[in-house]
Every structure is written in structure tokens, then in C-alpha cells.
Amino acid sequence: MPNAPAASHPNEQGAATDASRRAFVTLGVGALGACYAGLIGYPVYQYLATPARKAAATGAVTQTVLDGADQLPAGSAMMFKFGAAPAMLIHHADGSWVALGAVCTHLACTVSYEPEQSRIYCACHGGAYDPKTGANVAGPPPKPLTRYHVEVQDGRILVSKA
Numbered sequence: 001m002p003n004a005p006a007a008s009h010p011n012e013q014g015a016a017t018d019a020s021r022r023a024f025v026t027l028g029v030g031a032l033g034a035c036y037a038g039l040i041g042y043p044v045y046q047y048l049a050t051p052a053r054k055a056a057a058t059g060a061v062t063q064t065v066l067d068g069a070d071q072l073p074a075g076s077a078m079m080f081k082f083g084a085a086p087a088m089l090i091h092h093a094d095g096s097w098v099a100l101g102a103v104c105t106h107l108a109c110t111v112s113y114e115p116e117q118s119r120i121y122c123a124c125h126g127g128a129y130d131p132k133t134g135a136n137v138a139g140p141p142p143k144p145l146t147r148y149h150v151e152v153q154d155g156r157i158l159v160s161k162a
């Protein structure tokens with residue numbers, strides 16, 4: 001009578017099952033860790049990369065066209081984007097046009113035009129600028145606003161780096 005194959009010991013089967021379970025758990029924990037790192041890391045990367053990307057986008061743009069902006073009533077202003085940076089176009093009561101960056105030179109808040117006060121105002125810390133020149137005239141801003149060249153041409157406004 002032939003010998004029957006020796007059955008494996010029950011402890012050996014259990015050890016193999018434990019080893020595969022351990023490998024599965026290790027793989028699962030590793031995958032969860034990778035997902036967690038991605039969930040945390042991607043927003044941090046976006047936060048850190050955005051200023052550099054904005055600066056690159058702003059630096060790359062040299063001109064923007066504002067179609068229909070010549071209809072802007074005298075004594076008012078409109079906001080627009082010059083590249084990625086906020087900017088404002090002011091049509092003064094005397095008919096002149098001025099385009100200025102709308103980013104405060106103190107801590108980069110967005111400024112707004114206040115025609116009744118004849119100023120551009122930053123509500124963050126009370127900074128004020130001259131709406132004709134962009135010069136810093138009050139408060140903490142250390143420098144004037146960025147000034148752009150404005151050209152009215154066939155019903156549209158061309159704003160370019162000065």
C-alpha cells in the first residue's frame with residue numbers, strides 16, 4: 001500500500017495565513033498612507049506654488065485689451081485683471097484715463113477707488129493712493145501702485161506695461 005502524502009501540520013497552514021494577512025494589512029496601511037500624504041500634500045503644494053505661478057503669469061503679460069471699456073462713465077472705475085493681478089481702470093471727470101495695479105504695496109490687499117474722497121483706498125490698514133498717479137499718499141504703503149499705459153483705440157482700451 002502506497003504511503004499517503006503527509007498532511008501539512010495545522011500550525012504551518014496557520015502561519016501561512018498569518019503571513020499573507022500581515023502582508024495584506026501592510027499593503028493596505030501603505031496605500032492609505034500614500035492617499036493621506038496626497039490629500040495633505042497637494043493643497044500644501046498648491047498653496048506654495050500659487051504665488052510663483054501668479055508672478056510668472058503677471059510677468060508674462062505685457063498688454064491687455066478691454067473691449068467696450070471706453071463706455072465707462074467719467075468719474076468711475078472698473079476692475080480688471082492684468083495677467084493674474086487685479087488692476088483698475090479709472091475714467092476721471094476731466095476725461096483722462098488711468099490704469100493702476102489694484103494690489104496694495106503694503107501687504108497686498110486689493111484696493112478700491114473712492115471718487116468722492118478722490119483717493120484709492122486700502123481698507124486693510126488705511127493706506128491711500130493718488131488716483132491720478134498711483135502715488136502712495138497716506139498710511140503704511142511704502143511704494144506707489146503699479147502704473148500702466150492706457151490707449152483708447154476704436155472702442156476699446158489697450159492697457160500695457162508702462
Ligand code: FES
Binds near residue numbers: 104123124141
Ligand atoms: S495692505 Fe494696504 S495698507 Fe496694509
